[in-house]
Amino acid sequence: MNLLPAEPEFEALLDYLKHNRGCDLTGYKRSSLVRRFRQRMQSINIGSYQDYLQYLQSHDSEWRALLDTVLINVTSFFRDRDAWDYLASNIIPKIIASVQPDEPIRVWSAGCAAGQEVYSLLMLFAEALGIEACLQRVQFYATDVDEAAIGQARLATYDSKQVTSIPPQLLEKYFEPTLDGYVFHRQMRRQIVFGHHHLAKNAPMSKIDLLSCRNVLIYFTPETQASIFVRFHFALKNTGFLFLGNSETLVNHRQIFTSISLKHHVYAKGLNLELNDHLLINPKSSKEQVIDTTTSQIQFWQTAYETSHEAQLAVDNRGCLVASNNQANILFGLTLNDWHRPFEELEPGKLLGSQTSLQTFYRNRRRVTLKNIEWNTSKGTSYFDIYIVPVFSQKQHLLGVNLTFINTGSLTTSSRG
Ligand SMILES: C[S@@+](CC[C@H](N)C(=O)[O-])C[C@H]1O[C@@H](n2cnc3c(N)ncnc32)[C@H](O)[C@@H]1O
Structure with a gap:
């Protein structure tokens, strides 16, 4: 056959x-x-x-x-020990130094199998910060496409053979013996949010400081790997790190990641994402929506996305979000899943909608500044100046608007400028 x-x-x-x-x-x-x-x-x-x-x-x-x-679930604690030693001595201290003490540190084990990887990460952060501070400051996410593996990871029980790669002092400190093996520290286990997640299908986590995805990408085609790297770029904070497996190399034609340690497969974020990167994770939109994309549209998208350190969003002339830069994602909790959704359904759309509708701008076709717009969230009240700039094609067709949100922190009442 x-x-x-x-x-x-x-x-x-x-x-x-x-x-x-x-x-x-x-x-x-x-x-x-x-x-x-x-x-x-x-x-x-x-x-x-x-x-x-x-x-x-x-x-x-x-x-x-x-x-x-x-789905191959082979895994172990501190798999490739050298790489973990490097992580403990070089990367984790950098992460701790880069995050303000009152901000959470977010760690994601993607393709966590039966949990050994995320518990290894937890032990290293607890060693670096102390257990109390680790419990207060570090949030762990552990995901896998295999529900059965996640179930095992949640149980956190391992037999004596599985724990042989854990240094004895850590085994003693973070595990309790059971009748037939060991179970991980009960209270610390609660720091981990476990979930089902398909790396090539589901929207990534966001604002991640350390993303460990080891011995998973080797199973994917180069095209799918490339699209997953775009998702990882999206997931990481600008100061975040990506930790891959020993046999995994980052195929990175446009340098969206830069290598921190080739030997231990640790990467930092490189260049910003561009339209072509976005199309890698949304081929449907490339075929069905932007097949006739003109150069000016690409320039519009890229400019909207990349030009500012302020939170920036681009909304097309049908009122759908087409781009959001990192600052905007962080500010409004946006993910890739929000792209192509009606802007008015999203948090920044609601904020704007409390003042006026985008339709007004589409009709008037001129730039507008809204001053000191109040935004109430569970964290408190912030004030923004919102700059809304219409974007035109070379033939003066309205493509959409570019919105910039500048946090003024002012307490004056809102007024229109
Ligand atoms: C070989 S294990 C690696 C476990 C661990 N990261 C390590 O390095 O020891 C590969 C894991 O990737 C998971 N996996 C495979 N395809 C996946 C996908 N599309 N999304 C998320 N996880 C996936 C498998 O279920 C399996 O648990």
Whole structure:
């Protein structure tokens, strides 16, 4: 039987899983995927992809068994010990120094498997800050596409073989012995938010100081890896770090990341994202919405996105958010999922909507400044000057508006300028 990776019967299987089981494996490298599928098929005596498709259709739980074979959960505490020593002595102190004492430090273990990685991170931060300060200051997120793995990670119980890579003094300090192994420190475990998350599909976390994604990206095609790196760029604070696995290299044509340690696969954020990067994670919009994008539109988008250290947003002439820079994402808690959503539904849209509607600007086609606009949140009241600048194509068609929010901190009442 011909088993070329890209053969249509195999792709039909992936298509079925994606559309009928919500299990999207299309971004994974075909060579290893084919190997794993064959392994599963052999174990149930199925020889062809067509037969396996029928089997999947008639056995509701088969896709989960397949997923168990496809998703490789091999992991360990402090995996590649040298890299973790480097993290502890060089990176974690930098993160602690870069974050104000009253601000949270946010750490994300993406592809956390059964939790060993996130508990390793937790121990290192607790060692650096002390347990009390770590509990107060550091928020951990641990995500995986494999629900069963997350379930294990939540339990935090490990047998004596699994804990052999933990230095004895840390094992003693952070684990309690159980009848058949060890369980991680109960109170500290609560610092971790566990969740289901597909790296190539779901919106990334935001404002992350340290993103550990180790031994996961190797399973993806180069194109999917590139789109995940864009998501990671989006997820990280400007001062944040990315920690990859020992066999993973960041394919980084446009230098959106720069290497901090080639040996230990630690990266910092590099250049800002551009339109082409955005299209990598939203190919639907590239095909269906901006296929006829003109140069001036690209310039509009890039200018709106990159020009300022102030919070900036671009809204197109249909009233949808098309870009937001880092400052705006941080200020308004925006994520990539918000791009292409109606602006009026988003926090900055509501803030603006309390004063006037964007339609007014579209009609008047001239720049407007709103002074000292009050924004009430659970954290208190802030005041902004909002600059709204219409953006035109070379033929003077209105493309949308560029909004800049400048936090004045003023306590005067709002007035229009
Ligand atoms: C080999 S383990 C690595 C675990 C840990 N990061 C380490 O380095 O020890 C790979 C993990 O990536 C997860 N994974 C695979 N595809 C994923 C995806 N699309 N999104 C999130 N996690 C994924 C798997 O379920 C598995 O738990």
